[in-house]
Amino acid sequence: MFTLLHHPFCPQSRFIRLILGEHGLDVRPVEERVWERREAFLRLNPAGTTPVLIAEGIPAVPGAAIIADYLDETYGERVGERRLLPTSMPERIEVRRLMAWFNEKFFEEVSSPLVTERIYKRFMAEEIGGGPPETDVIRAARTNVRYHLAYIGWLARTRNYLAGDRLTYADLAAAAHLSAIDYLGDVPWAEDEAAKAWYARIKSRPSFRPLLSEWLAGVPASRTYVDLDF
Incomplete structure (x- = not known):
């Protein structure tokens, strides 16, 4: 355990x-x-x-x-x-590249500012940064998510999964970050059907169910969050 x-x-x-x-x-x-x-x-x-x-x-x-x-x-x-991390070196490099893209770049430009401003700051004392969300930060993150979504869509159109032919850490990293901001309704799904279809596949996996069952008091989930046919 x-x-x-x-x-x-x-x-x-x-x-x-x-x-x-x-x-x-x-x-x-x-x-x-x-x-x-x-x-x-x-x-x-x-x-x-x-x-x-x-x-x-x-x-x-x-x-x-x-x-x-x-x-x-x-x-x-x-x-x-x-296995979620392939054994061949070229595949491992690509999976790790995409893991870093989402856990570092996407996090810095999109998911961290949105989650911090719209969720964390609700529970933080004012002296350590709590308080109302900064609209400029939210606006910038919502702009940034568009090019990330387009990149996911390009990967999904050219491959079976984001890093290649099968599910890897790359898919789980991307889906994890998207799920956090999808809860808030901040993913413009209508802008890329390939990205949306890929996410629907990942979101339908049994491993995703515990995430979709969690709700935050006072912050209702978006319409698309738990809908597997969104």
């Missing part, structure tokens, strides 16, 4: 939850509000970011990329052709 220190709307945490779900691994999710900077949490991950994976007999595993590598090295061979 794993323990995952996470926030329900942290996109990287959602990415790891999807991986664990695809592997069929049991996990106990524990919500961590990173802005509180708990001393016990900072001892596990001095960077002060989620996710952090805890398992008996190993040090705490911090950060989405490190956790993804750990899970592949530990469980990847067991699932054979369903």
Whole structure:
């Protein structure tokens, strides 16, 4: 049994939850509000970011990329052709490139500002950045999501999945970030049918069900969030 220190709307945490779900691994999710900077949490991950994976007999595993590598090295061979990080070097490079695109670039330009402004700041004290959302930040992120969605659409039109012929970490990373902002209604799905069709396939997987069942009090989910035929 794993323990995952996470926030329900942290996109990287959602990415790891999807991986664990695809592997069929049991996990106990524990919500961590990173802005509180708990001393016990900072001892596990001095960077002060989620996710952090805890398992008996190993040090705490911090950060989405490190956790993804750990899970592949530990469980990847067991699932054979369903391995989420391919074995050939060219394929591994492409999967890792796209993982970084979403967990770093998309996060910085889109999902982090939207989740921070529209969700996290509701729970943060004013002296540490809480308060009303900054409309300029939200507007910029909503503009940025359009070119990211177009890139996803191009990948989906030219490949079976984002990184190639089968499901990989790349698909789960992209879907995790999109799911967090789709909850808020900030994905312009009408602008790219290929991206929308790809996301519908990923969203329909059993590993996605726990994410779609989570709701935030006072912030209703968008119409498209739980609809598998959106």
